[in-house]
Amino acid sequence: MWKNYFKIAIRNLSKNKLHTGINLIGLSLGLGVSILIFFFVQFESGFDTFHQESEQIFRIERHQVEEGGDLTSFSTPIIAAPTFESEFSQVQYTTRMIGGSAQAYLDDETTQNQSFLMVGADFLEIFSFPLLQGTKEQVLQDKFGVVITEEVSKKYFGDDNPIGKSIRMRMGDNFEEYQVTGLLKDLPTNSSIQFEMLINDQNLDFSVDEDSQNSWFNVYGDTYLKLNAGQTKESVEAGVEAMMKKVLGEEYVEGEYVFTLQPISEMHLTESSNYGMIEATRPTLLWILAGIAFLILLIACINFTTMAIGRSTTRAKEVGVRKTMGADFGQLVFQFLTEAFLTTLAALILGLILAETLIPTFNDLFEKELSLVYGPVQILILVGLVILITAMAGAYPAFFMSSLKPIKVLKGNLSIRFGKQALRKGLVAFQFFISFLMIASTLIMVNQMEAIRDYDLGFDQNMVVLVDIPEVPSTSFVKSINEGFSQAELYRQALQKRSEVQSAGITIATYGDDAFWDGGFPTPEDEQFNFRLNFVGGEYVKTLGLEIVKGRDLNPTPGSDSSAVLINETFAKAMNWDDPLGELLPSKRIGNHEIVGVVKDFNHNSLYKDIEPIILAKSPETIFSGINMLMIHSATNPKVMVKGHGSDFESFRIMLENEWEQVFPLEAFSFSFLDETVQKQYVADERLGKMVFLAACIAILIAAMGLFAMAALSIAGRTKEIGIRKVLGASSWSISWMFNKEFLIITIAGVLVGLPLSLYLMQTWIAQFAIKSWPSWLNFTVLGIAGILFTLLIVSAQSYRATQMNPVKTLKDE
Known part of the structure; x- marks a missing residue:
């Protein structure tokens, strides 16, 4: 019986080649795109689920409640990790996660920039990254021990066993020897946390002084914790206020500075632009893509249904004859559903071929490493799609056709349009x-x-080309910036001598969401005023073509205008200044400074955000002396901005690199x-x-x-x-x-x-x-x-x- 159902279905499908072909092409296109999208949604929804006991892992979120609202960030004080571990019995492990980079010797003569994460010794106790060599309890105990991935191991040591071998990296003023203590399997693509190398956070001594490490108002990187089994984040959050009162002492203000816990399951999918040091995706994107996939499938199914209804005239007599010969309603329904099933199954095979063909383009578009892995979940998705489409496309025609009265059909009394x-x-x-x-x-x-x-x-x-200047590690933040600018100035002056260069400036921040640093100071009225901050040098204003609407530009000569600042029009409006050149920043703390010019408003953020008050300064001391809030969103090493003549970039790049080798040969x-x-x-x-x-x-x-x-x-x-x-x-x-x-x-x-x-x-x-x-x-x-x-x-x-x-x-x- 089953064999006959399939035989009849195949005959009917092959007899109507045009309609079968249209259904196949439509369903194949719809399925091919939908499979890609559904697998992508499933992949994105499954981020970070591979960690054991992931429901007990949380990231600390910092909240500063001010007059302007609740400022939230995942950048936390360095002291937060040990304090949470000591103050809360619910906490099993904590770790910092601070990104960094250093020059590392790839061989005896070649150096390269090596990124790393500074983490606590318990990092691998919290996260289940697969360790191929070494034990998770020991590999991060030593200050000069490193854990690397397979990819990094091949880069430095080829196919040799890396355990016990050394990597030389510049930390502070010198190159230090770091011994490989652990080897990790290359990280899963569905991990929000991505890195190449792990080093112990004791190395913070090279870049952060002791006062900053113990300050609750200096924030560096993210903090994670793992709770003991059975403990909840609410039990920890309930005690945060008491902890802050204890650690801040006289500086404590109720409800002004608190912390909450974010489950690791909520890290990757977020609508906020504030997602810390991880890779994130907007849930709205997934909903839109899933909606697109469903609509495309729906259109293909509608084609199937409308054509089945349109062919009712040619199938009606078939139904009448079969009913007269004894076929019951259920048999006829099953026959039509079998045809829909075979069409859908064939379309699924073609759709999978199309999806496999399109996946490289899809990965390029979304910068992902998605692959069509047919595990249990994926198989269930495919089976579900076949059942859904068979039901959507075949159910109505099947039930409608099978319900026709044979007497009306065979006597010719049935309307050609069937109503x-x-x-x-x-x-x-x-x-x-x-x-x-x-x-x-x-x-x-x-x-x-x-x-x-x-x-x-x-x-x-x-x-305009941005050239990264090597970072100068120092426990003094100001010293690190100043020495970085000194190095950048050497390169900038070398470029200024070249005829290919129109102008060159120096900057800490570039452009985009949160590229400029956040700063804030208390006004004499005890109100908090927040602004955006960038440290600049050289011909910064000229290179970017910024317009000075009042006053003058900063002097590009090193050492000059150390107390001078530029502000933008929005800053002047926020202060209600008609003539800012005669005014001082209204901070109770900022010392000697001078507003020498006002630049026309420019979009330092992306066009998702409005223009904010901005300060451009040459000297960190001028600003740091008077602020009570600083949030760093970008790297602290400066960049040289170079504006060239003409459009021959390749020769321009060669010139930039030649001058670089003269100033920074290693x-x-x-x-x-x-x-x-x-x-x-x-x-x-x-x-x-x-x-x-x-x-x-x-x-x-x-x-x-x-x-x-x-x-x-x-x-x-x-x-x-x-x-x-x-x-x-x-x-x-x-x-x-x-x-x-x-x-x-x-x-x-x-x-x-x-x-x-x-x-x-x-x-x-x-x-x-x-x-x-x-x-x-x-x-x-x-x-x-x-x-x-x-x-x-x-x-x-x-x-x-x-x-x-x-x-x-x-x-x-x-």
Whole structure:
């Protein structure tokens, strides 16, 4: 019996090659894209779940409650880890996690920049990163012991066993010998925490003085803890206020400075731009992608359903004969569902091939390392998709066809349209609605991102190269910055002598979300004033093309203007200063300083955020002496910003590298483009726009195939009517318009619903930008007209062919 069901299903599918082909192509496209998206969503949702007892692992989040609101960050004081461990019996292990880098000898003559994480000795007790050699209790006990990944081991030692071998890294003023004590398997791709090397946080002595290590108001890196089994984060958070009162003493103010715990399961998926030192993804992105996958599948399923209904006339007599011969309702339902199942199964195989083909492009788009691994979860997803599509696409036709009355069918009393025109038209209209919704959303995204790219940021980013200057480790933060600037000045002066260079400046921060440091000071009225801070040197203002609206620029000569600062217009407005040049920063602590100029507002942040008050200073002492809050968001080593002439970058790069080798012969040369740094801020939304565009193209293709098939079925069912109309004198144009009118109404309905809904839905997405741009009504009008013309083209091509048939052939059997 089962064999006969499959035989009949295969015969029916092969007999109707056009409809089967359209269903296969539509479902294959839908499944191929959907499989990629569903696997991606499952991959992103599974981040950090490989850690044993992950429900007991938390990250500490810091909250500073001020007049301007609750400032939150995952940067925490160094002293937080040992204090939480000693004050709370619920805490089993704690670890700091502080990122850093150092020059390391790759061989006897070559150095390179080596990144690392400084962590506590219990890091591997908390996190279940697979250790291939060494024991997790011992590998991080020694200050000069390091744990490296397989990839790093190959880089330094080839295929040799790395355990016991040494890596020389510059820490402080000297190169130190670090012995490899542990070897980790390369980290899982679904880990939020990524690193190449682990070293003990005792090495903080090289870069942070003792006072800073014990200060609750100097923050460095993240802090993690693991609770004992059965303990909850609420039990720890309930005691935080008492702990802060104890450790701060006279500085304690109730509710002003507290800590909460974030479960590790909530780290990776966050809407906040504040996600610390980890890799994060916005949950909204996953919801949008999952919605896109579902809509594409829905369009493909609608094609299946509408074509099955359209073919009802040809299958009706088959149902009548089979019922007369004794087939019951259940057998017929199963027969039609078998056909839907076989079509879906074939489409799944083609979809998997398509997904495997597209995955490199998908990984490039989202900068992931996703692979289609067919484990139990993935198999369940695929089985679920087959069942879902079989049910969605085959259930209604199966139950509808199987319920036909054999007497009406065989006597010819059954209407050719079966009374289901409204349903079929509704499904086709829904296809067009989804298609226009996606197209309009793509149009809105493209227009917004184009506006972002073309927006005047207030500075010149073209042909500006950022060259990283080696960090000068020191326990004195000020000394580290000043010596870094001294090194940067040597390189800058060498470049200034070259004719290829227009100008060169020095900066600590670049541009983008939180690139500028956060600072704050108390005013004489005991109010907290927060601002953004950057330390600069050389011809910084000239290199970026910033406009001085009042006063003058900072003197580029080293040692001059050490007490001078520049502010932006927003800073002056916040202070209600008409003439800032005669004013002083209203801090109770800041010593000798002078506001020498006001720069026109420029976008130091991405265009997701508004412009904030800014201070540009040459000397750290001037600012550090008077602030009570400092949050560092970027590396502390300076960068030289170089603006070149012309557009021949390759020769310009060679010049930069040659001068580098003269000034820093043992250091690795590293550079980036300012315009690329600026554009990276919008990568996530650029990717989303591309994905929506791809989905829109697939939706249009599937909908076009559905429209083609439905027009063909509609015309095929009315060939005798066409013949009669032609005999009675109807023109080809009038007959063609009869069919076009039917489908144009469907198209216009899709446009009238899809376009306004896209405007409504995209308001949430576009609201995240400080700069907003909507397409003009003309763009939407053109889009609607294009959709109408698209429908006219497809239906007219089908109807014209039908009107050219000789009516004698269509009417001779009457």
